[in-house]
Amino acid sequence: MRIVRTVGEVREALREPRARGEGIGLVPTMGAFHAGHVALMREARGASGVVVVSLFVNPSQFNASEDLARYPRDEVADARVADTEGVDLLFAPSADELYPPGFDTWVEPGKLGSVLEGEVRPGHFRGVATVCAKLFAIVGPTAAWFGQKDAQQVAVVRRMVDDLNLPVEVRVLPTVRDLDGLALSSRNVFLSEVERSVGLALPRALDAGAAAHASGADPVTAARRVLDAERALSVEYVAVAEFDVPTLVAAVRVGATRLIDNAPLVDNGPVTTDAARHG
Numbered sequence: 001m002r003i004v005r006t007v008g009e010v011r012e013a014l015r016e017p018r019a020r021g022e023g024i025g026l027v028p029t030m031g032a033f034h035a036g037h038v039a040l041m042r043e044a045r046g047a048s049g050v051v052v053v054s055l056f057v058n059p060s061q062f063n064a065s066e067d068l069a070r071y072p073r074d075e076v077a078d079a080r081v082a083d084t085e086g087v088d089l090l091f092a093p094s095a096d097e098l099y100p101p102g103f104d105t106w107v108e109p110g111k112l113g114s115v116l117e118g119e120v121r122p123g124h125f126r127g128v129a130t131v132c133a134k135l136f137a138i139v140g141p142t143a144a145w146f147g148q149k150d151a152q153q154v155a156v157v158r159r160m161v162d163d164l165n166l167p168v169e170v171r172v173l174p175t176v177r178d179l180d181g182l183a184l185s186s187r188n189v190f191l192s193e194v195e196r197s198v199g200l201a202l203p204r205a206l207d208a209g210a211a212a213h214a215s216g217a218d219p220v221t222a223a224r225r226v227l228d229a230e231r232a233l234s235v236e237y238v239a240v241a242e243f244d245v246p247t248l249v250a251a252v253r254v255g256a257t258r259l260i261d262n263a264p265l266v267d268n269g270p271v272t273t274d275a276a277r278h279g
């Protein structure tokens, strides 16, 4: 696996495979890899001639009150994981490489980017959409892989790809969870043992919501009931979002850590059991 840091190096590395007509798979990430990232890499590996993983903690998707400096970073460990998974190119640019002095053009999602996560984190999806558009332009992937864990991000990216006629296929994989049901997230390292057990109310609430939905009851009420019973967490939102499929989405705070999770309301029965589990 090659690690490259500049746009020029990416273009050069992909020139020949592109000319040969090989499929180019892209997995955009912010690093601190866990089994969720690995699942995306494996799918991309199986479906593409060349696999590019981008590792970039995108400053523009953090707003002023969020701690960009606190985001977990471990490029050495990440490079090892990506290499083991057969990734060809790890693109790990500096912030200046993607946002050089004078940078002044943004992709601004509409309504979809201003609700839910977009309301709690103003400017977040503008940062996400802009960096994804840039990565698509730099890599020119045939397909790009995203996780259902960030359901609204998937919706925003799909909308952008449609609206801007970007020639990339957006592929989505189910949320990978720990055995206890908690969705894997780079931010989970911030949770103490007690906070982690408090956070388990989130997947439990989504299960309760999905079960309620399957039996014709209101998923939001059912999910709220579970979350409200857990005094040590604060609820930011619980709602059914009309993404590709209606999706029960929720965000909570446990101590200083935000957790988000969701359950597509498509099939009957609990949601956390049909997603991939990671021991």
Ligand code: AMP
Binding pocket: 028, 029, 030, 031, 035, 036, 037, 039, 040, 145, 146, 147, 148, 149, 150, 173, 174, 175, 176, 177, 183, 184, 185, 186
């Ligand atoms: P991140 O590095 O957190 O920006 O995530 C990079 C990609 O991995 C995004 O498409 C996420 O949706 C996806 N991802 C993060 N956590 C999970 C998970 N638990 N299961 C599946 N995909 C995930």
